[in-house]
Amino acid sequence: MPQDATNPDGTDAGNLSPDALKELLLEMGGPDQDLPSERQLSSDLNVPRSRLRRVLAELRAKGDLPPAQVGRKSHRRDNSHIDDLVSVANPTDVIELRMILEPQFARLAAIRASGNEIKRIQRHAESRKGEDYGAADLAFHRELAGASRNPLAQELYDLLRQVGTDSRVRLARTGPPCPKRRAERDKEHQQIGQAVADRDPDRAEALMRAHLVNVRRVIENRMQTFTAADPAEMTRQ
Template sequence: MSPEVTRPTLSDALTERMLELIRTGDHRPGDRLPSTRELSQRFSVTTPTLREALRRLEATGAIEMRHGSGIYVGSAIERVVLPNPNMREMRATQLLELLGARIVIEPPLAAMAAERATPDGRAELRRLLSEAAQHLRGEDAELHEANMTFHRVTARLAGNGVLHEVVDSLLTVHANEQREILAIFDDRRRDYDEHLEILEAIEAGDPQAAERLMKAHLVDVKTVIETRLHQPPFE
C-alpha cells in the first residue's frame, strides 16, 4: 500500500501564491507589498487565513511585517540557506557539532578571503575590529555583535554566497550560546588578538596563514565549550 500523500492546506497554497506574487512582481528586499485587506481580496480568503500564511513567510525572513506601516519583502527572500526559526536551547552534543562544523567550514573561507577580498572588504574588517577594540571593556552585547560580524564578513569576502549563508545561519542558530562563550572564555584581549592576526593574514593576502589562524581560533572556542560542558547549564 502506498503511503498517504499529505494534501496541501489553504495556508500552504497561500504561502506559495505570496511567493509567486513577490517573484512575478520583481519585488526586491525592502519593497512594500499590498495591504492585508488588498491581499485578502486578491486571493479571496479571510484575513485570519491570510495572516497565518504571512506568519510563515515572516518566520523565514521572506517578508517583514512592520506594525503601523505594512508588509515588506524581507532581506532573506533570496537566501538559499536559512537558520531554523524554531530552534530552542541546544543540547551539548548539538553545540559541539555546530562548532565542529565551523572548524571545517570557516578556515577555508578565511583562506579564500585572503585571496579574493577587495580593498573595501579588508577595510570593512579593519573597521569591525576597531569597533571591537572600543568594546573590550564595555558591554558584552556590543562586543559579541562586532565579533560575530567579523566572522560573517570574512565568510562573505570569500566570494561564495551559499557558504556565507551557511556560516551566517550557524552563527544565528547558537547566538545565545556564543554570548555565553564570550563570558566563559573570559579573555577578551586574547579573542581580539586572534581576530587581529586573522585580519593581518587576509590583508597580507596569505591564504595559508589565514586558514591556519582561523582554525586555531575556532579550536580554542570549542575547547572552552568542551570544558564548560562539565558545569551548569550544559550538564
C-alpha cells in the same frame, strides 16, 4: 517618499545616473560607517527600491559595500526550519561545522577580498568600547565569510550562527565575558585580518583554525561547568 531628497552636492538624488548613485552609496557606506536600511535609503535618496537593490547588489558583489546586515527581512529564515535544526543540534555540533567551513572562508578571503572588504575585516577585528561581545564576534566572522566571494558562504555562516545563538542551543553565561579572553580573541581576529590583508591564504586558514580551536575549548569548558551544575539540563543534547 520625499520629493526633494538631495545628495550631498545639492542635486536631486532621484535623478542621478547609475554611476553617480553608486558613488553616493560608496560615500555613505565607507569602511568606517554602515548604510541605513533599504527603506531608509530609498526614502532619503528618492530612489525606487527596485533600482536601489540592483545598485546595492552590484556593489556588494564586487565587495565595495558590506553584505546586507543580519536580522533584516532579506535574511530572515523560516522558523520551522531553524526549529528542526535546533531540535537535533548542540553547541559542539555548531563549532565542529564552523571548524570545517571557516578556515576555508578565511583562505578564500585572502585570495579574493577587495580593498574595502579588507578594511572592514580589520575594523571589526577589534571590538569597540561598549560593543556587545557577541555582536563584535559576529561582525568579524560575517565580514570574512562575505569576503570569500562565495554567496553560499555567508548564508551558511548566518544559518550556523542563528542555530548557535538560539536560546535552546546556546549555553547561558555564568558571568560577564572574561576581559582576558576578549583581548585574546581580538588579537586572534587581528592576526587573521592581517593575514588576509597580506594575501597569505595559508596563514589566514591556519590562524582561523587555531582561533576556532580556542573557541571550542571555551565551549567545552562551559559545557562541563553547565553539566556539573545541572546534569538534567543537558540530557537532550
